[in-house]
Each structure stands twice: as structure tokens, then as C-alpha cells.
Amino acid sequence: MSAIVKTLNHCSPDPVKVDGSHSLTIALAGNPNAGKTSLFNSLTGLRQKVANYPGVTVESKSGLWSLARHLPPARVVDLPGLYSLDATSLDEEIARDILLRRATNIAIPDVIVVVVDATNLVRNLYLATQLIDTRQRVVIALTMFDRAERSQLKIDTKQLSDALGVPVVPVVARRRRGLEELSRAVLDVIEGPPLEDVRGNGFPLLVENALADPAGRHSKLIKRYALIERIVSDAVEISDQGRLSFSERIDRVVTHKIFGPLILMLVMLLVFQTIFSWASLPMNLIDQVFSALSDSVRTTLPAGVFTDLLADGIIAGVGGVLAFLPQILLLFFFISILEDSGYMARAAFLTDRLMRAVGLHGKAFVPLLSSFACAVPGIMATRTIENPKDRIATIMIAPFMSCSARLPVYTLMIAAFFSGQKVLGVISVGALIILGMYLLGIAVAIVVAWIMKRTILKAPAPPFVMELPPYRVPQLGNVAHTLFARSTVFLKRAGTVILAISILLWALVAFPRAGSSTFLQKERAAQVQNSFAGRAGRLIEPAIKPLGFDWKIGIGLISSFAARETIVSTLSIVYNAGDNPETKSSSLVDALRSAKRSDGSLVWTPLTGLSLMIFFLLACQCMSTVAIVRRETNSWRWPTFMVGYMLVLAYAASFVTYQGGQLLGFR
């Protein structure tokens, strides 16, 4: 703690030369929901960059801001939101270290622009006055100024500025009001005399967080609030107090005992349905474009390993990566709207009690529900959970939500072994089985979360103290920025891993070579059966036999690590069931039904089908999930653990299903 004091003594800023030789760095700090991101987007436009802070998974956003015509644009860093310089989460720690000039390998800010919500002055000024006390160059941007005016708050910015000793500039980011004044204030602060001379208005220096003793900390904190209250009551005139706010009126319905959960269900249904059905259109398009591309490569280039690598490895791999984009874009379209509007906090408020039953936070609800469409965007959405252990627990159970990639496997198995069967004459067995798969996934997730929160992720229950921000109309610009940032993050970080694994998996199927070309139907089957993957399938046959699987299914299991739905095409190849997409499924169904072991018994029974479905529900056969977990946890430890424990669970569940089923006399 004494490090802070030491740093503070050294952080009186050196004079900055504003002649274009030195490019300026400006840090944007402020409370969460104070309008920091809106201001950042208005200042920088499209000139921004999203990256991670070195060594951690906290996102760093920076952009360029043209302060004045004669100067090169300044670099603006949008810091994670924080309430004070006493950090409690990793995000806040990073913001604090940069603000206190303790961060290495990140440029020291020349000026700090503190974003202060005009409608919530007292609380926002807590951080602002802490920063003023560090004697760095500070400018206050008073956001939501139009809202303050509308709710009859009269703020005397001149008086506020005099009392605090720093410039206070009212801004309305979405109307670009006050941005020029803000540039001028920043330039004035840089060019002006050293801070100590401008101040001297009696605002006392309180550096409370250097104290280890909590009682002392509390009393300093209370003192600071008392000072802020005095400053605010001098500078602000409130003419209309006690009126129910607009947001509270909306909350009367949105978090109502009955309507609240109902609205939440409708919202989630809409999100879910959209990702589920609308995303399939562009996904099919991407699929068609890439298979056409790979076909044209085959017809134009001479047959050989290189052509195969290009067509089946690289083009198919890139297509596989891009196929996730529609889902990610759609989910984050909704998430950023829900977040910008303020609804996300209400969803967490409504579901917290439910999620707490398994030791999780209300904020885990939306990511988990999204994972029913696809775990990849669901896992990316866990960033809103501040507590790292809660976040990991949520990530670890997200793949149990039965995602859309399992459906081709379910439908194939049901078409082959349960089609046309009915219970009580009306309910189809297939529908019941699919429903059962979804429920089983949820049940397993609950049990696993419960166990993890009591063992490897054990931690005292994190406090649930969450601001319910006022409702706002989401801004299209902010939504677009989020979408752009999410997709680049996915393509750059996860895309490379996915591409590498798909080329590796291609090689497993393509080598050693059986013939010169794998273009012909019959040769393809022979190639796959003799490849490394085929050999591996035979190798693992003894292990998967108790689950009811033979070596051909083993090949399917290995190749489907790339993506679950791959097993359908792999099975078509190994069962030599034709490559025509029109006839593929029906001929594959026939091939599965008639496949025989060497002793003449059937390979596939309904019980085998059920066992395979359960295996696909519980095993982590999705390299995109692995790649995104690697990225989001910043280590290979968690993705390795995830693949491992899910494999054990899947094996055990399939074993119990198949062996238990046989004991009970099912086939």
C-alpha cells in the first residue's frame, strides 16, 4: 500500500510540450454507466483499436482524437469503469494502475478526462476528486447534461469548476455537444501553468487508500463524501425532488412480480429464436460459398496433396471459422442493445436468486441462455461477470447447454432409429428425446456448477451490489462499435486456433495416402479408413466398445472434435453413403440401419443411437469453444481441463446408458 504514496509523490506532471513532437495520451476514466463509452465513440469515431492489456484478459480500447488542427491526433484510452481508486476487480485494478502511473508498458496519460454523470453528481465526484488529489492534469466531462436539464437540475459549472480547481465541461456525446469545448479545455490544461499554482482553493488532499486500517478508511471516505456534498449543494439547484423517475416507472412493469419474469422470457425467446433461425440463413450461405470455392479449386487445380490441403483443409477451415460470425453478430447485436438500454442489469436482478441456488451470479443468466444457440458467443458474453471465479464457473458449464450444432446429430439418430414412433399415440418419441437432451444438459450443468463452486472454484460469495442504470435508448453507433470489436476479436484470436486445428484434423484424415486422389467416392472411403484417423478409430475401439460404438464411429468421434456436426459427413464417407447432399441423409440412415459387425450382428441399435446422442451432449467436441475459452481465460489450463472433465462425464454417461440399457433388456 505504501507504494501508492510513493508514486503519488512523483506524479506531479512534467510540463508537456505541445508542438507536435510529442503525441499526447489521454485517459478516459469514470464510473460504470457514466457515458464513458459514448463519449469515447464520439471523440474517436471509427479510429479505434481493441486489444488486451498485456498478460490479462481485460480489454483495452484506444482511439485517436483530433484535439486541434495543428496537432497530431491524441491517443485516447478508454479505461474500464471504476467507482474509486480502491480496486476490487481486475478491470478496476488495471484502470487504477494506469491512472496512478504505476502501469508498466502502457503509456502514461498526459491528461485524465474524468467522465462525470451530471444526473448523479455526488457519487461520480467521489472518483473525480480522488483523481484531482493525485495532482495530475484532470478535466471533468459532465455527461448526460441534457438529462440533468430535463430533470430540473440546475448545475453551475463555473462554480463547480472553481470549487474543484479543474475545468468542468458539459457534454452531450450523442449530439456532439461540448466536444470542441472539451478539446480546448484539455489543451488549456496541458499548456497552462503547473497544477499547484491554479489550485489553492482549499480542497484538501485526502489519500485514504494508503491506510490499511478499515475504520480509518471509512472515516476518510465519509469525510470526502461530506465535502463533495457541500460542493454539490453549492453548485446545484434542484427544483423538483422526490418525483418518480422515468426509469422507475418503467421498472414498475419490467421488474414487476409477474410481468417481469414474463417479459424476460419473451425477450430471451426472441433472442434465442433469432440466433437459432435467422443465423442459419447466412450460415448456409457461407457454407455454400465455401464448398463451391473448394469444388472450383478441385476442378481447376491438378489433383494432389496440395489441392486437397487447399480445398479440404484451408478453405473448409476458413469457412468453418466464418460460419460462427452470424451467430456472434446476432447475439452481440442483442446483448449490446440489452446492455445499452439498461435491461441487462434488470435481467440479472430478476434471475439472481435463481442463479444463486447453484452458486452463480445473476449476470450468468444471459450468457448461459445464449449458449443454447452457440457456446462461443455465450462464453464471450461472460465478460460482464466481474468475479473471476464466477466467470470461470459459468464458462465451464456453458458447453452443456445443448447448442444448435448438436441438432444434426440428434436428427440423424432420431431419423435412423426413432422415426415415426409415438407415445400415447400423439407425442413423437423423437421430440421427447430432444427435450430430454436439453433437460439433461441443464441438469448436468447445475450439478457441475454446484460441485465446482464448492471445490476448485471455492470462494466466499461475491457481493451482489449492482447499479441499475437509468433506461436509455440504445445508440446505433455504440451497437455497431460493439459488433465490430467482437467480430475482430473472434476472427483474430479464436480464428487462428480454429484454422490450425482444422488443418491438423484434415491431415489426420488425409494421411497416409491411399491413392493419388481422394476425389472418387470409393477411394475416399478407403482413404479415410486407412488414414491416421481411421487407425486411431481402430485403436480406441476397445475403449469405446462398452458404449456401443465400433471403430467407424470412433473415426466420427475423432473427426467431430472439429465441430459436432462433422460426424454426419464423416459417417457418410466411412459408410460410403454417397456425397450428394440431397440423398445423403436418407442413404446414410439406410447405411446405418444395415451396418453389420463381422459376426453378423447389427452395429447400430436404438440404444447405440441414444448412447451416441448423450456422448455428443456431454463431450466438448468443439474446437471453437476450446479456442474461445483459451482466449477468454488467457491460458491453456482451463480449456484442457474442460475438454478432459467433459470427456470423462460423456464417457461415463454413455457407458451407463448403454450397459444399463442392455441390462434392462433394451436393444
Add this chain to the structure above:
Amino acid sequence: MTLDMIPQNVMARVTSVAPADGHSLRLMEMGVVPGAPVRVVKAAPLGDPIHVCVRNYHLALRRAEAKSITVTLHDSGAID
């Protein structure tokens, strides 16, 4: 009286926040300090967490956290 016990939509004032644990500091940084006006807006449909209004902004917190905040009721009574 603690914050989890007071009726809905009655103005109250914070008198103390139990010190020494992590979340009390967070609450105090967010302006839940002695003297701050508070009002319980409602409880979530399952009874917990609760929605409170502090210093004109809105906050959700669990009953366990609300227990550490002592309040006195305001004279002016209910609003709206």
C-alpha cells in the same frame, strides 16, 4: 433497523454501514454513507435481491448485504 427490514417506498437515512468486510467498502464508495437518503423500491420476484434508491440513483443488492446497512426512517414518510 437495517435496510432489509424497512417497508417499500419509505424514505430513510443511512446511519451506519458495518465496517471491515469487502462489500461494505464498495457500498460506501458508491455513496451509501451515513446521512445518505435511501429508499427500498421493491424486492425481486423471488424476494431477493432488493432494489433500492440511494442519492437519486438505483442499486440492486442482496438482503445479506442490506443487513449490514443500518437506517432510520425519515419523518416525511412515503412518496408518490
